[in-house]
Amino acid sequence: MATVLSATPGLLKISDAASTAAFTAQLAAANPAQRQAQLLTQLRLLADTRIAGGERLRVLEALRDTVLETQHARSREYWGKPVPFDSETREIFDRSIALWRAFADAYESLIADMAEAAPELAEHAETVCYRALRCTGFAMTAHNRAYYTVPAALWQQLHRLYAFAESAEVTSTPVSEGGGASNVNLAYLQIVLTQRANPDSLSLLQMNTVDRALAQWVALASLSVAAPAVGSDTTLAVDLESAEGARRLKNLKGSKLRYLDLEQVGEKLRHTAIALKTQAPEKLGLGLIPREDCEKLMLSLHSNWIVPGTGRVDERKPVSFNVLVSGTLAAMHFNISGKPFAPPDAGLSSRARFEMAGFERVDGPGLGEASVRSRTLETWTVANQSASGILGLCRKSSSTTQLTHNQLLGLVAPNGKTHIGMVQRLSVDMDGTAWFGFRLLRTKATAVAARQATNEAAYDRALLLAAGPGGEPPSILVVPGTWAANRVLDVNDGKPQRIRLTGLLDSGANFERASYVPA
Numbered sequence: 001m002a003t004v005l006s007a008t009p010g011l012l013k014i015s016d017a018a019s020t021a022a023f024t025a026q027l028a029a030a031n032p033a034q035r036q037a038q039l040l041t042q043l044r045l046l047a048d049t050r051i052a053g054g055e056r057l058r059v060l061e062a063l064r065d066t067v068l069e070t071q072h073a074r075s076r077e078y079w080g081k082p083v084p085f086d087s088e089t090r091e092i093f094d095r096s097i098a099l100w101r102a103f104a105d106a107y108e109s110l111i112a113d114m115a116e117a118a119p120e121l122a123e124h125a126e127t128v129c130y131r132a133l134r135c136t137g138f139a140m141t142a143h144n145r146a147y148y149t150v151p152a153a154l155w156q157q158l159h160r161l162y163a164f165a166e167s168a169e170v171t172s173t174p175v176s177e178g179g180g181a182s183n184v185n186l187a188y189l190q191i192v193l194t195q196r197a198n199p200d201s202l203s204l205l206q207m208n209t210v211d212r213a214l215a216q217w218v219a220l221a222s223l224s225v226a227a228p229a230v231g232s233d234t235t236l237a238v239d240l241e242s243a244e245g246a247r248r249l250k251n252l253k254g255s256k257l258r259y260l261d262l263e264q265v266g267e268k269l270r271h272t273a274i275a276l277k278t279q280a281p282e283k284l285g286l287g288l289i290p291r292e293d294c295e296k297l298m299l300s301l302h303s304n305w306i307v308p309g310t311g312r313v314d315e316r317k318p319v320s321f322n323v324l325v326s327g328t329l330a331a332m333h334f335n336i337s338g339k340p341f342a343p344p345d346a347g348l349s350s351r352a353r354f355e356m357a358g359f360e361r362v363d364g365p366g367l368g369e370a371s372v373r374s375r376t377l378e379t380w381t382v383a384n385q386s387a388s389g390i391l392g393l394c395r396k397s398s399s400t401t402q403l404t405h406n407q408l409l410g411l412v413a414p415n416g417k418t419h420i421g422m423v424q425r426l427s428v429d430m431d432g433t434a435w436f437g438f439r440l441l442r443t444k445a446t447a448v449a450a451r452q453a454t455n456e457a458a459y460d461r462a463l464l465l466a467a468g469p470g471g472e473p474p475s476i477l478v479v480p481g482t483w484a485a486n487r488v489l490d491v492n493d494g495k496p497q498r499i500r501l502t503g504l505l506d507s508g509a510n511f512e513r514a515s516y517v518p519a
Contacts, residue, residue, distance in 0.1 A: 012045045016055050020062040027066060032073035036095055039067055043102040053110055053118030057128065060106055064131070067103055071096060071138070079145040080204045082402030083428050093146055097139055104135035104157065111164055126170035130184050133161045137191040144199035145207060147405065149429040152243035159240040162188045163256070190218045192238060192260070195245045196304050200427040201437070203405050206297050209281070209289050213301070216285055220264035227259055234307050236260040266306040273298045316386045322379050323392070324412040325401065329479060329511060332410035333461040335418040337447035343459035344449055344492045389421070390438045403436055408477065408511035411438070420445050420463065420477070422506060443468040446493055450478060453488040453498060464491065473515040475505055483512040488519045
């Protein structure tokens with residue numbers, strides 16, 4: 001049985017490198033939650049204890065592998081989970097962020113010692129700054145992958161650390177990292193470009209692809225104190241005195257600007273886009289991501305990093321009205337049809353049809369209850385809209401409004417009409433307000449029953465979508481696991497028909513959307 005280590009306040013177990021080694025050896029017997037709690041407790045105790053700067057650096061270096069391993073293990077419990085978090089997941093997230101920040105602060109505290117009690121630490125300025133900066137970046141990544149907004153304090157710390165490294169002239173000094181070497185400049189650029197990729201609009205898979213791309217390309221970028229020889233509003237720059245990331249130069253007026261040179265990164269993006277026409281992303285070191293999704297991501301990165309897109313953007317206008325949000329295909333089916341689902345199975349009793357429809361499993365034990373409970377999750381507010389999408393928010397969201405990236409939603413407008421679409425941007429800000437960007441499927445939806453064309457299959461709810469603008473083919477929204485190339489479905493909207501699935505257009509946690517032709 002694992003030994004639970006004492007967390008008695010004042011009992012510092014990491015007073016020097018030797019005691020830290022013994023402490024981390026003991027932690028190996030604890031589970032990740034226990035390790036995380038113990039590490040956070042010890043780092044807080046260390047911050048309150050005056051230990052010589054050189055010894056504190058040795059302590060932090062001895063803890064580093066254990067902290068990284070523990071944080072990675074805990075990340076699986078909140079990365080990509082529906083937001084806003086339930087209380088248990090929020091506690092895991094908050095503790096993970098607290099540990100990253102405590103570790104970053106512990107390294108940063110050594111900077112003050114360089115000018116005071118431990119001037120010899122200046123010999124390790126590049127290591128101190130690099131480690132602190134990396135931990136700050138890890139805290140930012142944790143927010144990204146939880147779809148929570150990165151706090152301004154993290155940006156301030158990141159810029160502060162880079163400014164110190166610049167003044168100490170160690171931005172390019174090598175630091176050992178994972179069997180190789182890196183430096184402050186590369187780490188800072190990687191964090192800035194990762195945040196500039198608009199992670200609130202990316203899936204976890206896409207974020208992984210951005211990480212893989214930057215691991216290869218970040219050395220092609222550079223940061224300069226000097227403004228571009230030829231002024232360009234599209235140039236990206238950071239203000240080291242701000243609480244924000246990289247922005248277009250035309251939007252910056254600070255006195256401590258640093259300019260990003262991404263010309264070679266832009267070339268790499270263009271070459272990669274061309275290579276993707278004939279090669280799989282995995283062959284290009286971009287991981288297991290579908291080629292089409294990877295191509296779209298490269299276009300997005302080019303727009304965010306290099307030159308803003310020139311395509312027409314739908315005009316957005318500020319509005320303020322409430323919509324009722326439904327997050328299951330069953331609820332959307334009910335809202336569109338206006339009646340409980342009844343499968344068209346001939347020869348079955350009404351009770352058998354009721355049970356096959358899944359009301360007891362999905363919506364509750366009573367038909368009346370099913371109608372009420374499946375109708376909507378909660379009331380949200382639309383803040384702005386365009387022809388192709390909306391921005392929605394909920395200031396006092398509850399556990400019933402948990403959303404995931406690329407989730408299918410139905411929005412019931414004040415006029416009673418249901419709009420179907422997918423969550424394309426997702427974030428929860430510092431005051432707890434949840435925001436989602438919603439891409440509308442601009443086509444008529446019809447509630448139908450559908451099943452695989454076999455005698456054994458049961459009918460389930462589905463939505464038929466008419467052909468859309470721009471030559472978009474007719475499609476069908478079905479429950480996950482239905483899609484297979486060339487699969488034949490029986491569909492019934494009062495009249496039976498057979499269709500053959502031809503392509504997977506979209507998918508998410510609660511749906512699949514496939515194009516089809518008559519079978």
